[in-house]
Amino acid sequence: TQLLEQSPQFLSIQEGENLTVYCNSSSVFSSLQWYRQEPGEGPVLLVTVVTGGEVKKLKRLTFQFGDARKDSSLHITAAQPGDTGLYLCAGARRETSYDKVIFGPGTSLSVIP
Protein backbone atom coordinates (compact mmCIF):
# COMPACT_ATOMS: atom_id res chain seq x y z
CA THR A 1 0.00 0.00 0.00
CA GLN A 2 1.18 3.49 -0.91
CA LEU A 3 1.24 5.73 2.16
CA LEU A 4 1.71 8.86 0.07
CA GLU A 5 -0.06 9.53 -3.22
CA GLN A 6 0.98 12.18 -5.70
CA SER A 7 -0.97 13.64 -8.59
CA PRO A 8 -0.61 14.05 -11.41
CA GLN A 9 1.95 11.36 -12.13
CA PHE A 10 3.10 13.09 -15.33
CA LEU A 11 2.73 16.70 -16.39
CA SER A 12 3.87 18.38 -19.60
CA ILE A 13 3.27 22.11 -19.92
CA GLN A 14 4.42 25.10 -21.92
CA GLU A 15 6.88 27.61 -20.53
CA GLY A 16 5.08 30.38 -18.64
CA GLU A 17 2.13 28.27 -17.48
CA ASN A 18 1.20 27.71 -13.86
CA LEU A 19 0.82 24.27 -12.28
CA THR A 20 -0.04 22.57 -9.00
CA VAL A 21 1.15 19.19 -7.78
CA TYR A 22 -0.64 17.41 -4.95
CA CYS A 23 0.58 15.06 -2.25
CA ASN A 24 -2.03 13.18 -0.19
CA SER A 25 -2.12 10.65 2.60
CA SER A 26 -4.44 9.23 5.22
CA SER A 27 -1.57 9.46 7.73
CA VAL A 28 -0.54 12.43 9.85
CA PHE A 29 3.08 13.52 9.47
CA SER A 30 5.32 15.47 11.85
CA SER A 31 6.76 17.27 8.83
CA LEU A 32 6.59 17.06 5.06
CA GLN A 33 9.35 17.70 2.58
CA TRP A 34 9.47 18.37 -1.14
CA TYR A 35 12.43 17.30 -3.26
CA ARG A 36 13.38 17.74 -6.90
CA GLN A 37 15.38 15.07 -8.65
CA GLU A 38 17.11 15.33 -12.01
CA PRO A 39 18.24 12.32 -14.09
CA GLY A 40 21.35 10.63 -12.72
CA GLU A 41 21.29 12.59 -9.49
CA GLY A 42 19.95 12.17 -5.99
CA PRO A 43 16.93 14.14 -4.75
CA VAL A 44 17.61 17.68 -3.54
CA LEU A 45 15.55 19.15 -0.73
CA LEU A 46 13.42 22.16 -1.70
CA VAL A 47 11.48 22.81 1.50
CA THR A 48 10.32 21.35 4.80
CA VAL A 49 6.92 22.28 6.24
CA VAL A 50 6.14 21.49 9.85
CA THR A 51 3.03 23.34 11.01
CA GLY A 52 -0.48 22.56 9.76
CA GLY A 53 -1.62 25.28 7.36
CA GLU A 54 1.94 26.51 6.85
CA VAL A 55 2.75 28.20 3.55
CA LYS A 56 6.32 28.65 2.34
CA LYS A 57 7.52 30.42 -0.78
CA LEU A 58 10.73 29.77 -2.65
CA LYS A 59 10.90 32.21 -5.58
CA ARG A 60 8.21 30.98 -8.01
CA LEU A 61 7.39 27.90 -5.90
CA THR A 62 4.71 27.97 -3.19
CA PHE A 63 4.35 25.07 -0.78
CA GLN A 64 1.40 24.49 1.52
CA PHE A 65 0.94 21.96 4.31
CA GLY A 66 -2.64 20.90 4.99
CA ASP A 67 -4.29 21.91 8.24
CA ALA A 68 -4.44 18.28 9.38
CA ARG A 69 -0.82 17.65 8.30
CA LYS A 70 -1.90 14.84 5.97
CA ASP A 71 -1.49 16.54 2.60
CA SER A 72 0.49 19.18 0.79
CA SER A 73 0.61 21.06 -2.49
CA LEU A 74 3.33 22.59 -4.61
CA HIS A 75 2.38 25.44 -6.92
CA ILE A 76 4.76 26.72 -9.58
CA THR A 77 4.09 30.10 -11.18
CA ALA A 78 5.32 30.85 -14.70
CA ALA A 79 7.13 27.53 -15.14
CA GLN A 80 10.56 27.57 -16.76
CA PRO A 81 12.39 24.75 -18.62
CA GLY A 82 14.79 24.61 -15.66
CA ASP A 83 11.88 23.45 -13.49
CA THR A 84 11.82 20.15 -15.39
CA GLY A 85 12.40 17.17 -13.13
CA LEU A 86 10.86 14.62 -10.80
CA TYR A 87 9.13 16.23 -7.81
CA LEU A 88 8.91 14.02 -4.76
CA CYS A 89 7.02 14.63 -1.56
CA ALA A 90 8.18 12.88 1.59
CA GLY A 91 6.37 12.59 4.90
CA ALA A 92 8.21 12.23 8.19
CA ARG A 93 6.53 9.92 10.66
CA ARG A 94 7.77 10.23 14.23
CA GLU A 95 9.04 6.88 15.45
CA THR A 96 10.43 6.25 18.95
CA SER A 97 13.82 7.74 18.34
CA TYR A 98 13.80 9.18 14.84
CA ASP A 99 11.74 10.47 11.92
CA LYS A 100 11.01 7.77 9.35
CA VAL A 101 10.86 9.51 5.97
CA ILE A 102 8.49 7.93 3.45
CA PHE A 103 8.43 9.08 -0.17
CA GLY A 104 5.60 9.41 -2.61
CA PRO A 105 5.88 8.02 -6.18
CA GLY A 106 6.73 11.41 -7.65
CA THR A 107 5.40 13.78 -10.31
CA SER A 108 7.44 13.98 -13.48
CA LEU A 109 7.29 17.55 -14.82
CA SER A 110 8.37 18.56 -18.28
CA VAL A 111 8.37 22.26 -19.19
CA ILE A 112 8.53 22.83 -22.92
CA PRO A 113 10.28 26.01 -24.14
Add this chain to the structure above:
Amino acid sequence: GAGVSQSPSNKVTEKGKDVELRCDPISGHTALYWYRQSLGQGLEFLIYFQGNSAPDKSGLPSDRFSAERTGGSVSTLTIQRTQQEDSAVYLCASSPSSYTGGNTIYFGEGSWLTVV
Protein backbone atom coordinates in the same frame (compact mmCIF):
# COMPACT_ATOMS: atom_id res chain seq x y z
CA GLY B 1 34.30 15.93 -0.47
CA ALA B 2 31.49 17.91 1.10
CA GLY B 3 28.60 15.72 -0.01
CA VAL B 4 27.41 12.15 0.42
CA SER B 5 29.62 9.89 -1.65
CA GLN B 6 28.50 6.54 -3.06
CA SER B 7 30.41 3.84 -4.90
CA PRO B 8 30.32 2.28 -7.34
CA SER B 9 28.21 4.68 -9.40
CA ASN B 10 27.34 1.85 -11.77
CA LYS B 11 27.53 -1.90 -11.29
CA VAL B 12 26.56 -4.67 -13.69
CA THR B 13 26.54 -8.10 -12.11
CA GLU B 14 25.44 -11.58 -13.04
CA LYS B 15 22.42 -13.12 -11.41
CA GLY B 16 23.44 -15.05 -8.30
CA LYS B 17 26.52 -12.99 -7.51
CA ASP B 18 26.93 -10.89 -4.37
CA VAL B 19 27.38 -7.11 -4.52
CA GLU B 20 28.49 -4.48 -2.02
CA LEU B 21 27.47 -0.86 -2.25
CA ARG B 22 29.30 1.76 -0.22
CA CYS B 23 28.11 5.05 1.27
CA ASP B 24 30.35 7.71 2.78
CA PRO B 25 28.09 10.22 4.55
CA ILE B 26 28.80 13.84 5.30
CA SER B 27 31.26 14.08 8.17
CA GLY B 28 29.52 14.41 11.53
CA HIS B 29 26.13 13.22 10.31
CA THR B 30 24.76 10.65 12.74
CA ALA B 31 21.67 9.64 10.78
CA LEU B 32 22.06 7.53 7.63
CA TYR B 33 19.36 6.16 5.34
CA TRP B 34 19.34 3.70 2.44
CA TYR B 35 16.60 3.87 -0.19
CA ARG B 36 15.96 2.01 -3.44
CA GLN B 37 14.50 3.65 -6.54
CA SER B 38 13.27 1.82 -9.61
CA LEU B 39 13.27 3.63 -12.95
CA GLY B 40 11.10 6.75 -12.77
CA GLN B 41 9.61 5.75 -9.43
CA GLY B 42 9.63 7.11 -5.92
CA LEU B 43 12.03 6.02 -3.22
CA GLU B 44 11.51 2.81 -1.24
CA PHE B 45 12.84 2.91 2.33
CA LEU B 46 15.31 0.13 3.13
CA ILE B 47 17.11 0.82 6.42
CA TYR B 48 17.97 3.60 8.87
CA PHE B 49 21.12 3.93 10.99
CA GLN B 50 21.61 6.08 14.06
CA GLY B 51 25.34 5.97 14.70
CA ASN B 52 26.38 2.36 14.24
CA SER B 53 23.05 0.83 15.21
CA ALA B 54 20.11 0.16 12.91
CA PRO B 55 16.89 0.68 14.86
CA ASP B 56 14.82 0.26 11.70
CA LYS B 57 15.56 -2.52 9.21
CA SER B 58 11.92 -2.92 8.26
CA GLY B 59 12.38 -1.99 4.62
CA LEU B 60 14.94 -4.64 3.70
CA PRO B 61 13.08 -6.73 1.06
CA SER B 62 14.52 -10.13 2.01
CA ASP B 63 17.23 -11.83 4.03
CA ARG B 64 19.50 -11.49 0.99
CA PHE B 65 19.86 -7.82 1.91
CA SER B 66 21.99 -6.65 4.82
CA ALA B 67 23.71 -3.45 5.84
CA GLU B 68 26.24 -2.31 8.36
CA ARG B 69 27.79 0.93 9.48
CA THR B 70 31.15 1.17 11.17
CA GLY B 71 32.67 3.98 13.22
CA GLY B 72 29.46 5.95 12.88
CA SER B 73 30.52 6.80 9.35
CA VAL B 74 30.82 4.56 6.28
CA SER B 75 27.96 2.19 5.52
CA THR B 76 27.88 -0.87 3.27
CA LEU B 77 24.74 -2.38 1.75
CA THR B 78 25.25 -6.01 0.71
CA ILE B 79 22.97 -7.95 -1.60
CA GLN B 80 23.62 -11.68 -1.73
CA ARG B 81 22.65 -13.97 -4.61
CA THR B 82 21.39 -11.05 -6.68
CA GLN B 83 18.18 -11.40 -8.69
CA GLN B 84 17.02 -9.41 -11.69
CA GLU B 85 14.36 -7.68 -9.60
CA ASP B 86 17.17 -6.18 -7.51
CA SER B 87 18.07 -3.93 -10.46
CA ALA B 88 17.52 -0.34 -9.31
CA VAL B 89 19.31 2.77 -8.09
CA TYR B 90 20.37 2.47 -4.47
CA LEU B 91 20.45 5.88 -2.77
CA CYS B 92 22.14 6.75 0.48
CA ALA B 93 21.34 9.86 2.51
CA SER B 94 22.65 11.40 5.70
CA SER B 95 21.45 14.02 8.14
CA PRO B 96 22.90 15.72 11.22
CA SER B 97 19.84 14.76 13.25
CA SER B 98 17.33 11.98 13.61
CA TYR B 99 14.51 14.51 13.26
CA THR B 100 13.58 16.31 10.06
CA GLY B 101 11.86 19.41 11.42
CA GLY B 102 14.84 21.71 11.17
CA ASN B 103 17.28 19.50 9.36
CA THR B 104 18.12 18.66 5.80
CA ILE B 105 18.59 15.14 4.50
CA TYR B 106 21.37 15.06 1.92
CA PHE B 107 21.37 12.42 -0.78
CA GLY B 108 24.22 10.91 -2.72
CA GLU B 109 23.99 10.40 -6.47
CA GLY B 110 23.21 6.72 -6.05
CA SER B 111 24.61 3.39 -7.19
CA TRP B 112 22.93 2.06 -10.31
CA LEU B 113 22.75 -1.73 -10.08
CA THR B 114 21.92 -3.88 -13.08
CA VAL B 115 21.57 -7.63 -12.64
CA VAL B 116 21.81 -9.59 -15.89
